[in-house]
Every structure is written in structure tokens, then in C-alpha cells.
Amino acid sequence: MSVMGIAATVATVLIAAAAVLAIVRLERGPSMLDRTIAFDVLTSTIVGAVAVEAAWSRRTESIPILVVLSLVGFIGSVAIARFAAVEPESERRIRTREEVAAENAAEIAALEAELEAQRRARRRGSVPPRPDDADGEGGAV
Amino acid sequence: MNLDDPDIWVAVADVAAAVFLLLGAFLTFSAGVGVVRFPNLLARMHAVTKPQVLGLILMLVGVALRLRSWPAVTMLALVVVFQLLTSPVAAHMVGRAGLRTRKVSPDELEVDDYTDKAD
Known part of the structure; x- marks a missing residue:
């Protein structure tokens, strides 16, 4: 196994663990904003996974996905912070x-x-x- | 060891790319741990910013060192520029919404520009 193979494996494991932890926070909340920032972490893990895949297989086709993801994540968190952050106390859980x-x-x-x-x-x-x-x-x- | 041999530099670039990727993945993992373990909204936001800027830059430097083609490097630089433009705005919106919906206690803040406007 080459150096890049080992590094890609370890990096994939770390990124997958981060995604699982982000999903844990996404489920726990307690507020919509906590879920928003957990979703930001999830977006970062997807970006990282695509980057690791591109580095491992030396393919350039997946690079535009990174451009799209960096913009979509921004739109998502701004939309939630602007329009869905106010929630009634009783709807927290x-x-x-x-x-x-x-x-x-x-x-x-x-x-x-x-x-x-x-x-x-x-x-x-x-x-x-x-x-x-x-x-x-x-x-x- | 012959430094004029291009194969050596290919190997060096690959090893450096692996190191950069590992550092970026570690920062992403630290954000995952922080977002679960930190107690309040602002602390979690602090953890989230790590893979958004430094982690992303490290990983994309790793990818650029591995791909070694100018079109790919240009697009990776574009990703970094977009992220540097958008993530402060998103963090500002989330933090302000948290303060307005009273999810951030003003007592915990050292500097509170939002409610101290009268001073």
C-alpha cells in the first residue's frame, strides 16, 4: 500500500467519524441554529471526502463538486439563520x-x-x- | 540520491499531499468532536470554523500537490476564495440569529456590541 493509500484510508476514517458526530448533534439540537452548524460540519465532511477521493484516484472530474458544495452550504445556513431561527419554545422537542x-x-x-x-x-x-x-x-x- | 531525478520530486509531492490531507482530515474530525461536546452555541460555532477555512485549505493544498495540473489548482483556489467569502457571512448570520432569539446569554460575553449600542 502506497503512502497515499494509507493516508487516504486514515483520512476517510477521520472524516467518517466527523460526519457521524455531526449527525449526532443534528439529531440532538436543541435549537435550529445548533442543527445549522452541525449541518455546516456535515458539508465540510462531504467536501473533505470528495477531496480525498480526488487526491487518491488523481481524477479532476470531482473538483467542480467542491465549488458547488462550498456555495450550497452557505445558502443553506444563511436561509435557516434568516428565516427559520425563530421557533416557539414548545416546538423545541x-x-x-x-x-x-x-x-x-x-x-x-x-x-x-x-x-x-x-x-x-x-x-x-x-x-x-x-x-x-x-x-x-x-x-x- | 539524485535531486535532478523527477521521480524523487513526484514522491516528495505525494508524501506532502498525504500529510496535508491527514492534517485537514484531523481538523474535520476535531470539528465533529467539538460540535458534539461543546456546551453552547458560540463554542460549537468556534469548533465548526476549523474545517471550514484551515482544514479546507490544507486538504485542497494536498489535492493540488497530488494532481499537479494548473486547471485543477485554479479551481481549487476558487473553492478556497468562495469559502473565505461565504463562511464569515454565514457565521455572522447564525451568531446574530442566536443572540436575537436569546440562545446566547449576554452575561457570558466579554464584548457585546449588539446590546451595548447605547453606551
């Missing part, structure tokens, strides 16, 4: 089944309380409370 159920129950309870309040207000408006009606319910209609 995927909620568990219990949390979703609890939130739905709370929403339904709030809706019912509002409906009940409206019903009482309507009743009070149509039948004025008698002086002896202490609780202000309006009495039976």
Missing part, C-alpha cells in the same frame, strides 16, 4: 404522549369553563336576579 394528553385535557377544561361562563352570563342577562337570590345564579327559569 417532541412531546411525550402523556404531555399531549395533559395539554388537550387542559384545553378542553378551559373551553368548558368559558362555555359555562357564557351560559351563566346569558342566564343572568335574561332573568335579573331576585334580591333574595344570594348566589347570583338567577334562580331556576
Whole structure:
């Protein structure tokens, strides 16, 4: 195995490890911007892999890919930083089944309380409370 | 050892290309480690810049030493120029978006030009 063969093998292993670590950060987040910079690392690893391949096989056809990648990575991170960086606090992570159920129950309870309040207000408006009606319910209609 | 022999210089260029490629790959790996292990957004951005500029230049110097043709070297220089133009802009956008969406605590900053404009 030539010097270049050994170097290309070691470099490929290092670059693959970097890509795996970048994907780990891409999955963990926690924010969109962390994923953006993890994606930058991923782009760098792709550029490095193409460069190693070009050096190992002495082919010049893959060099234009590097030009394209260096520009596409830029457009991606600028677009995310400009338009997708603002995210609601609740959308940072995927909620568990219990949390979703609890939130739905709370929403339904709030809706019912509002409906009940409206019903009482309507009743009070149509039948004025008698002086002896202490609780202000309006009495039976 | 005859220094006028072109084969020696081919071998030297190949070995130098291998060394440059290994250095660039190591910087890429260090960025991968940093982006996983560093605690906050700005520290991770610091790690990411290594393969974007120095790592890329080292690797492309390695490729140029290996290919040894002027058209390829020209295009590799173009890649480096593009990367030097675009990566500061991208990093600026990401850092500013992080500060605006409160992912960077202003207490941790030594110099804060964004919120200290009134001074």
C-alpha cells in the first residue's frame, strides 16, 4: 500500500467519524441554529471526502463538486439563520404522549369553563336576579 | 540520491499531499468532536470554523500537490476564495440569529456590541 493509500484510508476514517458526530448533534439540537452548524460540519465532511477521493484516484472530474458544495452550504445556513431561527419554545422537542394528553385535557377544561361562563352570563342577562337570590345564579327559569 | 531525478520530486509531492490531507482530515474530525461536546452555541460555532477555512485549505493544498495540473489548482483556489467569502457571512448570520432569539446569554460575553449600542 502506497503512502497515499494509507493516508487516504486514515483520512476517510477521520472524516467518517466527523460526519457521524455531526449527525449526532443534528439529531440532538436543541435549537435550529445548533442543527445549522452541525449541518455546516456535515458539508465540510462531504467536501473533505470528495477531496480525498480526488487526491487518491488523481481524477479532476470531482473538483467542480467542491465549488458547488462550498456555495450550497452557505445558502443553506444563511436561509435557516434568516428565516427559520425563530421557533416557539414548545416546538423545541417532541412531546411525550402523556404531555399531549395533559395539554388537550387542559384545553378542553378551559373551553368548558368559558362555555359555562357564557351560559351563566346569558342566564343572568335574561332573568335579573331576585334580591333574595344570594348566589347570583338567577334562580331556576 | 539524485535531486535532478523527477521521480524523487513526484514522491516528495505525494508524501506532502498525504500529510496535508491527514492534517485537514484531523481538523474535520476535531470539528465533529467539538460540535458534539461543546456546551453552547458560540463554542460549537468556534469548533465548526476549523474545517471550514484551515482544514479546507490544507486538504485542497494536498489535492493540488497530488494532481499537479494548473486547471485543477485554479479551481481549487476558487473553492478556497468562495469559502473565505461565504463562511464569515454565514457565521455572522447564525451568531446574530442566536443572540436575537436569546440562545446566547449576554452575561457570558466579554464584548457585546449588539446590546451595548447605547453606551
